[in-house]
Amino acid sequence: MHLKRPNTNKMWPISRKGTKYLVVPSHSKNNGIPLLVILRDVLKIVKTRKELVKILREGKILVNDEKLRDESRTLVVFDSIGIPSLNKYYKFNFSDTGKVSFDEINEKESHSKISKLSNKKILKKGVTQLNFGDGRNILSKEKISVGDSAIINFKEKKLVKILPISEKSKVMIIGGKHRGEKGVIESVGEKILIKSKESKFEIGKNEIMIIE
Known part of the structure; x- marks a missing residue:
């Protein structure tokens, strides 16, 4: 299945112009991006799907330390991509504005x-x-x-x-209008009270990830 470029998730850091159709995420459609989109449209490691398929078959792409063969495989937050032949390693992250980013990291961090x-x-x-x-x-x-x-x-x-859900734990918001923001848990109940740099707000447990 394919997705028209204008209909892609707004958190994807891609141009609205380019290849008309993009591969549909295999899972985590609201929070993930397919490997093909990452390497071709975001990081620009390859220019075409055909080029990516070739280097995948050669075992040159690692995702979370495993050789990957499927260009439609969807990555989610904190997944890592390794390209040892280029000595390049990246970590899936969210910016403060909720856009997906790929931070360059070292091999050990991958x-x-x-x-x-x-x-x-x-x-x-x-x-x-x-x-x-x-x-x-x-x-x-x-x-x-x-x-x-x-x-x-x-x-x-x-x-x-x-990394337990508890008071004073540091969190990243992974869903909703606060996605990408980081903060500290002030209290834990049916909702989690978060204090960020900008404000305090309550949020559901499914929309946070403990990071420290």
């Missing part, structure tokens, strides 16, 4: 990411299957609640640090 826990399932012998918002599943005995974030090491496939 080996881990912050991800938000969507749900979990208790298995045998005290082991829990943790299901994260980016589609990642990890077996762990760590104590973590749905809505909390964790720093995940890709190579070791384990949680490096738990």
Whole structure:
């Protein structure tokens, strides 16, 4: 399936002019961008889909430390892109205005990411299957609640640090009109009270990600 360029999500940092049709995100349509759009229209690493398909087949593109073959794969916040042959590494982020940005990082930073826990399932012998918002599943005995974030090491496939929803935790807003803003949690209830540089506001747990 394809999407007409004028109908793309306004958070995508792309020109309204260019290729008439763009690939539709495979998932996370409100918060993600397909790899093809990122590398061709945003970072301009390639000029055409054909060029990207070729280098994907050659294993030259890493997403979260894994070789990727699918140009329609959708990336979400804090995913990393690695192009070792160019010594280039990028991290998916949100600007203060809610637009997607791709911050250049070093290779070491590309080996881990912050991800938000969507749900979990208790298995045998005290082991829990943790299901994260980016589609990642990890077996762990760590104590973590749905809505909390964790720093995940890709190579070791384990949680490096738990980032709980609690007072004084630092957050990034990932949905709604405040998307991209950063702040600190002042109180936790049915709604989360956030203090940012500009204001105080309440927001749902599904619209925040703990980052520190």
